[in-house]
Amino acid sequence: MTIGKNCIIAESVTLPEDIIIGNNVRIQDNVAIGARTKIQDGTFLCSGSQIGAGSYLDFGVIVRENVILGENAFVGAHCILGEYLMDFIEARDIQHHQTVIGNNAIIRSETIIYGENVIGDNFQTGHRVTIREKSHIGQNVRIGTLSDIQGDCQIGNYISIHSNAHIGMKSVIKDYAWIYPYVVLTNDPNPPSDQILGVTVEEFAIVATGSVVLPGRVIGRDSLVGAGAVVSKDVPEGKVVVGNPGRELGDTANVKNRSTGEDVYPWRYHFDRGMPWKGIGYDEWRKNL
Amino acid sequence: MTIGKNCIIAESVTLPEDIIIGNNVRIQDNVAIGARTKIQDGTFLCSGSQIGAGSYLDFGVIVRENVILGENAFVGAHCILGEYLMDFIEARDIQHHQTVIGNNAIIRSETIIYGENVIGDNFQTGHRVTIREKSHIGQNVRIGTLSDIQGDCQIGNYISIHSNAHIGMKSVIKDYAWIYPYVVLTNDPNPPSDQILGVTVEEFAIVATGSVVLPGRVIGRDSLVGAGAVVSKDVPEGKVVVGNPGRELGDTANVKNRSTGEDVYPWRYHFDRGMPWKGIGYDEWRKNL
């Protein structure tokens, strides 16, 4: 056990034998920490938080009350996990909002994840990601630098949301979808109103850089929304939509790789990095499910 | 009075009897703090700052010199209030730039507000908002996560600026206007130049997601700029403008709610959340002014 200077650790907390703790670390009561954990200077673990074995918490992390972090997590400097909801701001007192993050998370520096989220294994964020409350995020999801998940969203598995995307409240993003930088999924059909109509992005769909999807629209399975498109109608399965206002340009099946002339879509037959069919091929993997 | 460990508090400072201060808090001389204030670990109050009664300052907040924060404020973790201007960077020494923030502010974590701003009551920000120097912001203004107010702006009352908007220097936004995510108000008519021609957004106007307003353009009262529009001409009162380049599509008076078939605009007759006419109706409220 290695503990730095000026730490304030509640006496009730049982630390694992092999823990390494830096300076100025504060650990409140009722905190559980797994073996082989390393906690850097200035990090604060609030009451009721749990840190899985083998985790690394960098400088100045705030883990608020009732955050359950899985094993082998990496949490970058200045992150805030379990950020307070509006009820805390009003009451100035802890409200119970558990957030659960699965195993093997990589949460890069300055990311903020609210209380009352459920996030699966192998979660990755870039820097300064914001995830508001009441979202469900599946397994193997990656969310890029500056992206903002506004809360009450359903995000499936094996999804990539790149940098600086804005996922409006009540969005639904299904497995294997791709959201590229500066995409906005909106939700207010008559701004300003109290109605919230989330966007749905179906499986394998691709929403390219800088496109805006209007409230309640459905981006069909295997479809492609081109860069800078403003999507005002549903996009049918396997179609390409481009422009402002968005218009159908044809089938993704006709899109060719400019260098090789080969088909690009469905992309699951041409790309497997980070996918469950990696090294096997999509069809072979499906057969064995 | 409750004071945590390792705090460094100037002897000249008079603390209220009922204050609660965490660990590692630093308070310089000439700081005034109101009753019922709670200051969390690692927060730093610089010389000459004033914190209103009933305020809550979360972990690791920096309140720089000459910030006057009203009563009942909530300031989230890692915020910087009174951020240094260029003259500090050059001189490496404190310059006098007072920033005043009204009562009941909710300033969410990692927000940066510069010195030399005047901000009214009931101000709210999301996370990582940036507000540069020399702006005037009225009462009941909300600014969403990641938005950037570039300075020297005039922002009225009851205005909503959503997430990730960019309000260029010398913009003027009038009462009850709505700015949606990823909107940019530009200001350089001949880039690059030394000329700054700010955009004006008139009362009740709505600038929807991802639109760009070119320098010096006026968005008329009660008008609607559609999502993804590039506004190169002034938008007349009550008109709808969409597309790239933006073109007039008709009157906001003809816009119908897709679900109900009812009129949507002027929105003040259909929406009152957070507005001064809440529960009264706009006309009734006007009569009693």
Next chain:
Amino acid sequence: MTIGKNCIIAESVTLPEDIIIGNNVRIQDNVAIGARTKIQDGTFLCSGSQIGAGSYLDFGVIVRENVILGENAFVGAHCILGEYLMDFIEARDIQHHQTVIGNNAIIRSETIIYGENVIGDNFQTGHRVTIREKSHIGQNVRIGTLSDIQGDCQIGNYISIHSNAHIGMKSVIKDYAWIYPYVVLTNDPNPPSDQILGVTVEEFAIVATGSVVLPGRVIGRDSLVGAGAVVSKDVPEGKVVVGNPGRELGDTANVKNRSTGEDVYPWRYHFDRGMPWKGIGYDEWRKNL
């Protein structure tokens, strides 16, 4: 020598006589600090870092291992210099990635600069800038608030990248180019794929607000990409491209200043703020090179 309370400074470190250090500062072994340096509260200098003479490090800065910061630098609060690459996250142990930043840097608060970058003199950032690994950035480059340089980029000299731009991996930006807010330089020609085709922006080119440049495109010397354009073809030298999809509108030589009726481009004959020909004129300056 002035040193605050609760500092943890390795005995092996030799401090200059005139250094001023705040409270809770941590300095690891093998750190070199130049004369006249001021280090504020809570800042952490990791092993192997070097801080040039006359520098100012504000509150809570993290300077990681092997960062070499030039003379007279200003580093704002909560910045992270030398941020860890993926190999650290995997190994949980320091890997050698030196980052060198030239003299007179102004790095505003909450900026993150990765290890393994080389950055020239007179570098300036806004707030919350992110610079990933393996980029080369020349002299006199300014990068605005929230902008994200994704890594493996070549960025020349005297370049302005304004707020909230996204410079994809393997982008090349040449001397005197201007990138305005919310511009995205993309790089995946067949998303999702493993191919990376960076954009090239040639000398003196201007890419205006909110435009998206598709993978591998070349923005020609002295050309102008209008606000909100989606650039799907190369832009020839001296041409104006606007719209979605982008189309050629004519020559920059024909663009007039709306107020004065004068030519605007080539801008080097009308604008010299921050440029090496300041007060001399471009042609005169060229003659004397």
